[in-house]
Amino acid sequence: MDISALIPAFGGFAWTIFFFVVALSVIVAIHEYGHYIVGRWSGIHADVFSIGFGPVLWSRVDKRGTRWQIAALPFGGYVKFAGDANAASGKDEGAMKEAAADPVALRRTMHGAPLWARAATVAAGPAFNFALSILVFAIVGYSNGVPRDPLTVGDIQPLPIEVQELEAGDVVLEINGIPVPSFSDPAYGALMEDLPFERVLDYTVDRDGDEVVVQGPYLRPPLVRSVSPRSAALAAGLEQGDVITSINGEDVFAFRQLVSAVEGSNGDTLDLGVWRNGELLQKSLAPKRVDEPQDGGGFATQWRIGVASGNAFDPASETPGVVDAVTGGVAQTWRIITGSISGLGHMVTGAISTCNLSGPIGIAQVSGTMASQGAQSFIWFIAVLSTAVGLLNLFPIPALDGGHLVFYVYEAATGKPPSDGALRILMVFGLALVLSLMVFALGNDLFCP
Numbered sequence: 001m002d003i004s005a006l007i008p009a010f011g012g013f014a015w016t017i018f019f020f021v022v023a024l025s026v027i028v029a030i031h032e033y034g035h036y037i038v039g040r041w042s043g044i045h046a047d048v049f050s051i052g053f054g055p056v057l058w059s060r061v062d063k064r065g066t067r068w069q070i071a072a073l074p075f076g077g078y079v080k081f082a083g084d085a086n087a088a089s090g091k092d093e094g095a096m097k098e099a100a101a102d103p104v105a106l107r108r109t110m111h112g113a114p115l116w117a118r119a120a121t122v123a124a125g126p127a128f129n130f131a132l133s134i135l136v137f138a139i140v141g142y143s144n145g146v147p148r149d150p151l152t153v154g155d156i157q158p159l160p161i162e163v164q165e166l167e168a169g170d171v172v173l174e175i176n177g178i179p180v181p182s183f184s185d186p187a188y189g190a191l192m193e194d195l196p197f198e199r200v201l202d203y204t205v206d207r208d209g210d211e212v213v214v215q216g217p218y219l220r221p222p223l224v225r226s227v228s229p230r231s232a233a234l235a236a237g238l239e240q241g242d243v244i245t246s247i248n249g250e251d252v253f254a255f256r257q258l259v260s261a262v263e264g265s266n267g268d269t270l271d272l273g274v275w276r277n278g279e280l281l282q283k284s285l286a287p288k289r290v291d292e293p294q295d296g297g298g299f300a301t302q303w304r305i306g307v308a309s310g311n312a313f314d315p316a317s318e319t320p321g322v323v324d325a326v327t328g329g330v331a332q333t334w335r336i337i338t339g340s341i342s343g344l345g346h347m348v349t350g351a352i353s354t355c356n357l358s359g360p361i362g363i364a365q366v367s368g369t370m371a372s373q374g375a376q377s378f379i380w381f382i383a384v385l386s387t388a389v390g391l392l393n394l395f396p397i398p399a400l401d402g403g404h405l406v407f408y409v410y411e412a413a414t415g416k417p418p419s420d421g422a423l424r425i426l427m428v429f430g431l432a433l434v435l436s437l438m439v440f441a442l443g444n445d446l447f448c449p
Helices: 010-040 094-099 102-106 117-145 187-196 232-236 257-262 321-351 360-372 375-393 401-414 422-448
Strands: 046-061 069-082 153-156 171-175 200-205 210-217 245-246 271-275 280-284 286-294 298-305 313-315
Touching: 010 046, 010 117, 010 360, 069 321, 094 102, 117 321, 117 375, 117 401, 187 210, 232 280, 245 257, 257 298, 286 321, 298 321, 321 375, 360 375, 360 422, 401 422
Parallel strands: none
Antiparallel strands: 046 069, 153 313, 171 200, 200 210, 245 271, 271 280, 286 298
């Protein structure tokens, strides 16, 4: 396999690793800080807070006696609480025997604290990951705003078309005689299907209080608004702002023409004419088979090239309320959680390909690609990955947070924790399972198309 195929074209291997490390470090820091701060609030002392593993590059001890450090291998992190033998929170028998003689010292250990304190401390890591995601999604939604109702022309996209009479601030009343519904009206979703399939449309607009008819391009042209990581479009060199002008020599003016051509390609190579900043380019790519989640549940397999569309103009926006922004952040986080669980379930049953599971190389590629598309895209990706990390840590696997929570449920039900011998065996099994999953995902990165 050509390793260069794994390196996004925007900046090379070093930048890909850099952005991957940045994304992972932020997520790990938030996750571990959740453990640390809730443990501190619960009366459990943290001996070490580490970002990374291996040789220590920098450290300092704070006034509470916690050593904060950055280690050489920046692919994770941990909090070592009093009484822990290692980063996986295994019990240090010697330390626990010593602490047992002093009830105050015993209470400050992870294993001598009340069940509620231990459970809260463990659950706080994933909870902080979800909180980070909600916060980022809410801030992005608040800063981007929501479309102004009724539909109002904002920024007009540059397109290879001579007829463009729309102006920023125009309130769109009708398109070719078809009234434009409110965004809240379910009929708005069907607007694209109702529009005449013509290169130039008549827009009836309210312009400074006067109702005028102007001409403009088809509402949803074959404009590339974003390029998906690890997609055929990215590999072919398509970029944000590109406009597809032809497919296999046939002129196109609507995004749905591109969708039809891709879905009907059966994976065969498509030759695209591309307009980029006034220059005409030629690109060739072969669509990839993709498993896509459906609104009603389940997945559908389609041919895709990995581009998202947009209108010929950005709708003018207005700032949403804080409550609406936070609600949107919660909803987005929940969609990622439910979609991930559904996807894993479908992979286990064989309904969709296990190639949908990415490993470290795939995640690094996505990190680099999202960074190349701007700071907001990269920050959004961090939020998505934070949700995934929080969810993964809740799986009931020994050595993960979810496994510890299962042990605590057992302790609450029986009145005593599992034996130390059983815990050691389960922890080894859990570590082996996690490592096996990582190796499997890495194989997907290397060998899946």
